[in-house]
Amino acid sequence: MELFFVRHTSVNVPKGICYGQSNVPVCETFEEEAEAVKLMxxxxxxxxxxxxxxxxxxxxxxxxxxxxRMVLSDRLKEMYFGEWEMKEWHNIDDGKISLWYEDWINHPAEGGESFRMLYGRVASFIDEIKVADFSNVLIFAHGGVINCARVYAGITTFDKAFDSTPAYGEIVRIKI
Known part of the structure; x- marks a missing residue:
């Protein structure tokens, strides 16, 4: 089975804002970016x-x-940053964010998730669909979700998961 993960297009959020599961608008370049994805x-x-x-x-x-045709799945949502959602990263309490930076894999954001918790959601989703007899599956998701899928497939490790986050509108193909 081949999974085609598509990262959403650029978002209209100022740089430095933690937006995770917040519903944020896409950029005004959406149609141009989306057309490129559609063609691919x-x-x-x-x-x-x-x-x-x-x-x-x-x-x-x-x-x-x-x-x-699309089936919506909450397990494909981006990582939940809890109290940090829509805050500037540099305005998050130093003590709380320091703990998270030290072990973001296992330590959840304040009132939110850790990367390992996100991975658990994504892994359960992949476990469920891989028992189906599909050749190609298309998945519209987020950078963190795609990074989890890459860890699941053995392409990268937890500690290196964000070394190559896909670009907005990028398609990542993973064989399972």
């Missing part, structure tokens, strides 16, 4: 299409023509 997906047949329920993923899936 053209000609590939997908037996199943999944999407994060967050608006930035659903909008891209709709643009690419999968509105009627």
């Amino acid at each position: 997906l053209a000609g590939v047949q997908f037996e199943a299409v999944y999407s994060s329920p967050l608006s930035r993923c659903r909008k891209l899936a709709r643009y690419c023509g999968f509105e009627d």
Whole structure:
């Protein structure tokens, strides 16, 4: 089975803002970015299409023509940063964010998730779909989710997961 993970397009959020699971708007370049994604997906047949329920993923899936076929899954949402959502990273309490920076893999954001918790959601999603007899599965998701899938597939390790986060609109193909 091959999983085609598509990261959502650019978001209209100032740099330095922690937005995780917040529903944020896409940039004004959405149509241009989405058209490029649509062209890259053209000609590939997908037996199943999944999407994060967050608006930035659903909008891209709709643009690419999968509105009627996509199944929404909460397990594909970006990492939840709890009390830090929509705050500037540099304005988060130094003591709390220091603990998180020391062990972001296991230590949850204040009132939110750790990377390992996000990984658990993504791994359970992949475990569930890999028992189906699909050749190609399309998944509209987020950078953190895609990084978890790369860890799951043995492409990278937990501690190196964010060394090469996919770009906005990038498609990452993973064989499972």
